[in-house]
Amino acid sequence: MKLRNLSLIASLVLAGMSASVVHADSATSTKTTSPQEVTNIVLVHGLFADASSWSKVIPLLQAKGLHVTAVQNPTTSLDDDVAAVKRALALQNGPVILVAHSYGGMVITQAGNEPEVKGLVYIAARAPAAGEDYPALTKKYPAAPASAGLTWNDGYGALSESAFIHDFAGDLPVSEAKAYYAVQQPMGKAITMAKTTVAAWQFKPTYYAVSTEDRTINPDLERFMAKRMHAQTIELKSSHVSLISQPVAVANLIMKAAHVPGY
Incomplete structure (x- = not known):
């Protein structure tokens, strides 16, 4: 009888220990999956x-203490741009939050699979599925006016000044839009495919x-x-x-993604 009681007590003690272990594991899991502030921000520009x-x-x-890197993409091909981001x-x-504008969204969709990337922010950006034909996807919606201003020269495309000012950067003062037009970077034909x-x-x-007023991506x-x-x-x-406008x-959304306190 005494042996049976001792056995019962031992079983209860072991059960209690097991329950404590499960609870501890659960708490640890919750802690490791809760959002943590990220202090590295990598910015990726788009076409034009x-x-x-x-x-x-x-x-x-x-100003919020974040370490910021803005990648200078060559915009010669998707592979070249992904390589620049990975560098x-x-x-x-x-850990890093990757942020992209426009075509840059395609770049971070590919490069963002790296383990140090903890979140992705898209600013009026492309976000294709794996293997998706992005030009075909755009055809499901009315064409954005800026596309009519795209011209090609020796395998590189650029927007005309009129398309850039009115359709790409339409809510900027004209003088400011012209300044950004002056640094427009042509894109390689390979990007279209x-x-x-x-x-x-x-x-x-x-x-x-x-x-909501975008004339470059619908x-x-x-x-x-x-x-x-x-x-x-x-x-x-x-x-x-x-x-820009x-x-x-835009900065507030990035800080929200990085879990900066107060955002």
């Missing part, structure tokens, strides 16, 4: 632009800023891509270049 398009956003992020990622010390082989947004937290296409990604989405009454709103 260069890294200077982030010049208004960068100081806002730096920038390799130089970061710790490129397809991503992965879609990092399937595995990472995503955020999207739709430009706003309804932006909404479709944001919804498909289950992105936390905001809408900005802006042209395609909200990062509304830098505070």
Whole structure:
């Protein structure tokens, strides 16, 4: 009888220990999966632009103590641009939020699969699925007016001055739009045929800023891509270049993605 009681007590003690272990594991799991602040931000520009398009956003992020890197993409091919982003990622010390404007969204969709990338932010950006024909996807929506201003010379495409000022950067003062037109970076023909082989947004937290007055990417296409990604989405009454015309709103979304306290 005494042996049976001792056996029963031992069983209860062991059960209690097991329950404590399960509870501890559960608490640890919750802690490791809870959002943590990320201090490294890597910015990726789109077509018809260069890294200077982030010049208004960068100081806002730096003022919050974030380490910011703006990649200067060659825009010669998707592979070249992905390689440039991965070089920038390799130089970061710790986890990263990847941010992209326009075509840059295609680049981070491919490059964002790196383990140090903890979130993706799309600013009026492409967000193709793996292997998706992006030009075919755009044809499901009315054509954006800027496409009519695209001209080609020796295998490189650029927007005409009129298309750039009125359709690409339509909510900027004309003098400011002309300054950005002066640094327009032509794109290689290979980009028009490129397809991503992965879609990092399937595995990472995503955020999207739709430009409701966009004349370069149809706003309804932006909404479709944001919804498909289950992105936390905001809408900005802006042209395609909200990062220039509304830098505070764009910076705030990036800081939200990085879990900066107060955002």
